[in-house]
Amino acid sequence: MTSGFFWLDTFVKVAIALGFMLGLALPVIYAELKIMAHMQNRVGPYYAGGRWGWAQPIADGLKFVQKEDLVPADADAPVFKTAPYVVIMATIAIFVVIPLGPDLVARDLDLGAFYLLAISSIGTLGVLMAGWSSANKYSLMGGLRAAAQLIAYELPLLLAVLAVVVQAGTMSLTGIVEAQSAAITIGPISVSLPFILTGQIISFVIFVIAMVAELSRIPFDMPIAESELTMGYLTEYSSVRFSMFFLAEYASLIALSMVVATLFLGGYFVPLVPEAWLNLVGPMVVLGKAALIVFFVLWIRSTFPRLREDQLQNLAWRWLIPISLVNILVISFFAVAI
Amino acid sequence: MTDRDIAMRHRSEVAVSVELETPGMTLNIGPQHPSTHGVLRLIANVDGERIISVQPVIGYMHRGYEKLSEVRTYVQITTLVNRIDWVAGFASEVPYIVAVERLMGVEPPERAQWIRLILSELARIASHLVFMSSYPLELGAITPLFHALRDRERVLELIEGVTGGRFHPNFNRVGGVKPAAGAGKQQRGVSQDIPAGWFAQTQSTMERIFGMCDDLDTLVVGNELFKARTVGVGIIPADRAIEYGLSGPNLRASGVPYDLRKVEPHLPYPEVEFNVISAESGDCHDRYVVRLNEIREAAKIVLQAVDKIPSGPLVAKVPRLIKVPKGQTYVRGENPKGEFGYYIISEGGQKPYRMKIRSTSFSNLSILPWILEGQLIPDLVAVMGSLDFVLGDVDR
Numbered sequence: 128m129t130s131g132f133f134w135l136d137t138f139v140k141v142a143i144a145l146g147f148m149l150g151l152a153l154p155v156i157y158a159e160l161k162i163m164a165h166m167q168n169r170v171g172p173y174y175a176g177g178r179w180g181w182a183q184p185i186a187d188g189l190k191f192v193q194k195e196d197l198v199p200a201d202a203d204a205p206v207f208k209t210a211p212y213v214v215i216m217a218t219i220a221i222f223v224v225i226p227l228g229p230d231l232v233a234r235d236l237d238l239g240a241f242y243l244l245a246i247s248s249i250g251t252l253g254v255l256m257a258g259w260s261s262a263n264k265y266s267l268m269g270g271l272r273a274a275a276q277l278i279a280y281e282l283p284l285l286l287a288v289l290a291v292v293v294q295a296g297t298m299s300l301t302g303i304v305e306a307q308s309a310a311i312t313i314g315p316i317s318v319s320l321p322f323i324l325t326g327q328i329i330s331f332v333i334f335v336i337a338m339v340a341e342l343s344r345i346p347f348d349m350p351i352a353e354s355e356l357t358m359g360y361l362t363e364y365s366s367v368r369f370s371m372f373f374l375a376e377y378a379s380l381i382a383l384s385m386v387v388a389t390l391f392l393g394g395y396f397v398p399l400v401p402e403a404w405l406n407l408v409g410p411m412v413v414l415g416k417a418a419l420i421v422f423f424v425l426w427i428r429s430t431f432p433r434l435r436e437d438q439l440q441n442l443a444w445r446w447l448i449p450i451s452l453v454n455i456l457v458i459s460f461f462a463v464a465i
Numbered sequence: 466m467t468d469r470d471i472a473m474r475h476r477s478e479v480a481v482s483v484e485l486e487t488p489g490m491t492l493n494i495g496p497q498h499p500s501t502h503g504v505l506r507l508i509a510n511v512d513g514e515r516i517i518s519v520q521p522v523i524g525y526m527h528r529g530y531e532k533l534s535e536v537r538t539y540v541q542i543t544t545l546v547n548r549i550d551w552v553a554g555f556a557s558e559v560p561y562i563v564a565v566e567r568l569m570g571v572e573p574p575e576r577a578q579w580i581r582l583i584l585s586e587l588a589r590i591a592s593h594l595v596f597m598s599s600y601p602l603e604l605g606a607i608t609p610l611f612h613a614l615r616d617r618e619r620v621l622e623l624i625e626g627v628t629g630g631r632f633h634p635n636f637n638r639v640g641g642v643k644p645a646a647g648a649g650k651q652q653r654g655v656s657q658d659i660p661a662g663w664f665a666q667t668q669s670t671m672e673r674i675f676g677m678c679d680d681l682d683t684l685v686v687g688n689e690l691f692k693a694r695t696v697g698v699g700i701i702p703a704d705r706a707i708e709y710g711l712s713g714p715n716l717r718a719s720g721v722p723y724d725l726r727k728v729e730p731h732l733p734y735p736e737v738e739f740n741v742i743s744a745e746s747g748d749c750h751d752r753y754v755v756r757l758n759e760i761r762e763a764a765k766i767v768l769q770a771v772d773k774i775p776s777g778p779l780v781a782k783v784p785r786l787i788k789v790p791k792g793q794t795y796v797r798g799e800n801p802k803g804e805f806g807y808y809i810i811s812e813g814g815q816k817p818y819r820m821k822i823r824s825t826s827f828s829n830l831s832i833l834p835w836i837l838e839g840q841l842i843p844d845l846v847a848v849m850g851s852l853d854f855v856l857g858d859v860d861r
Contacts, residue, residue: 163607166608167607167608167610167611167612168611168612168615169611264490264492268514268842345605345606345607346605346690348605349843352605352843353499353605354499354500354602354603354604354605354846355500355842355843355845355846356842357498357499428607429607429608430606430608430684430688431605431606431688431690431691432601432604432605432606432688432690432691432694433604433605433606433690433694433843434690434693434694435693435694435841435843435844436514436843437841438693438694
């Protein structure tokens with residue numbers, strides 16, 4: 128689907144990507160406002176947009192645009208200004224490999240899972256840039272906490288995906304979904320089951336925990352930690368640059384939730400739907416499955432307090448990594464034996 | 466290249482060639498920081514995330530109440546004293562007014578004493594509910610705030626129903642409590658001192674408070690991550706707590722069951738049954754649990770008092786112009802946050818010669834430099850929050 132004009136192509140693709148990201152991030156922000164409100168005996172946004180406060184995220188975004196774009200006098204200005212772009216780029220790049228249907232995927236890389244893990248860690252680089260360049264001690268501590276956090280969650284995340292790759296026999300995300308749609312025949316019954324039901328439950332749990340840590344959300348929001356570091360690496364940001372961090376946070380929440388849906392919940396595949404229709408219903412299915420994960424993450428946020436950085440390291444190195452190594456061993460054994 | 470540049474370059478080369486030292490970083494926390502409860506400032510010397518030493522700087526909210534009270538009459542001072550610890554305004558009025566009454570030799574009528582008792586306990590519930598909501602928030606949990614503050618609103622409505630003020634009731638009078646509005650000869654016969662239906666509303670609100678305490682038990686106290694953050698953090702041994710003059714729930718959490726309501730009550734506390742809540746280890750978790758259980762005890766006291774309150778006049782016979790004879794006295798009471806006392810010296814006349822306020826939070830805060838030494842920055846917030854101080858109470 129190319130028009131032959133390089134710039135036109137590029138422009139259209141960028142517009143689609145941006146629209147897609149905004150179109151997903153804004154509903155997630157709204158969902159967070161509303162769902163958390165109802166969990167906390169509140170109404171949440173009510174007036175913006177006339178009904179149910181549906182326009183609240185848009186109004187918030189417009190408010191940020193109106194603010195002055197401040198750069199602290201002592202800040203390392205080029206780095207300070209680039210940091211939000213690095214973060215948001217890493218988020219958008221995740222969407223490239225997520226299949227929304229058998230043919231609906233921006234680029235079905237053979238090393239899809241590998242690419243995904245590599246690109247999603249780049250966001251931390253942006254966070255570190257933001258923390259370092261802000262010339263603020265709180266920001267610096269926030270940035271360094273984010274870097275330290277990466278050491279904790281990255282390995283469990285990788286090992287959890289590795290277990291899935293071993294079972295699927297491919298790193299392509301489309302291939303992983305196809306592996307889950309393959310029918311399993313037990314006696315007279317023949318069903319297709321997602322990986323979460325066929326032995327990947329431990330990887331699923333580990334992946335979700337590590338994902339929450341990667342997203343820096345409660346209980347792992349130490350890099351931001353309002354009550355300790357005022358706003359962590361975001362302290363000095365304002366205006367559009369702040370809203371870019373904000374959007375990136377929610378966009379990566381939905382992106383990683385879609386990854387969970389793809390890896391563990393069967394992706395775009397639903398039983399009883401003919402193959403030809405999957406391109407049509409696929410996006411809805413993926414987003415629906417991702418919405419479950421998003422809801423779970425919001426639920427966690429309104430339940431738990433924040434952990435300490437050393438407690439996250441303890442959790443990751445003493446529990447998550449050994450468990451996922453054993454998990455891989457078991458899954459490899461079955462993959463070879465069966 | 467100027468001389469200065471050369472000198473700078475030389476200095477930087479020297480600095481690189483010697484062994485690298487990482488000196489402590491000075492981190493200025495506050496006075497505008499989300500978790501310093503107003504305007505406390507901490508100058509922390511940190512090594513990475515570990516705190517080497519902390520120096521609290523107070524006085525950003527000093528309003529000079531001790532001096533102000535020297536130029537005000539005894540009646541006017543009641544307006545000041547409930548602004549010292551504003552989350553429990555009524556409770557800080559009582560010891561002051563009792564001190565004045567003792568100096569004058571006035572005994573307030575029984576009904577007034579019981580009303581003071583009920584409102585003091587309501588203030589205790591209101592104060593502890595602020596702690597119940599703000600402390601989890603400092604640890605990152607958002608939801609308990611809304612649960613606790615929702616029911617605190619009910620309690621404030623009760624206080625407002627009797628006194629007309631939510632935070633600053635200004636309801637005590639020398640010799641009793643404020644009679645109902647327009648208390649002339651005719652009104653006094655009707656005895657409309659407490660609004661109709663108020664006692665029934667109090668009972669139903671206390672039932673809600675019990676339910677909310679159970680909610681917090683499951684949502685916060687039993688929360689694994691909350692335990693991970695608080696158990697064994699910021700331990701204050703009993704002897705340390707006494708040395709630093711801690712009082713109230715902070716002292717009782719360290720295993721000293723000392724409660725002025727039992728030790729030297731000036732309200733009819735001996736006639737109600739309640740337990741002095743104390744814990745053993747003195748960590749942050751214990752301080753939370755002690756306060757949570759104190760809410761339950763306070764609600765029980767209120768329910769008993771509502772049953773037992775006698776009828777009668779609200780104000781004892783006092784002269785229209787309050788003049789206090791020469792003398793001095795110290796009266797202390799169990800404020801929600803601990804021991805709260807007024808030392809009044811009277812040279813006779815309408816104004817005190819000197820009034821010293823022994824405010825709870827000031828003494829409770831004094832342990833900060835000792836307890837924060839060697840803690841991590843996240844624990845700084847956890848420990849500081851668990852002491853439950855109000856800056857207005859620290860600075861006076």
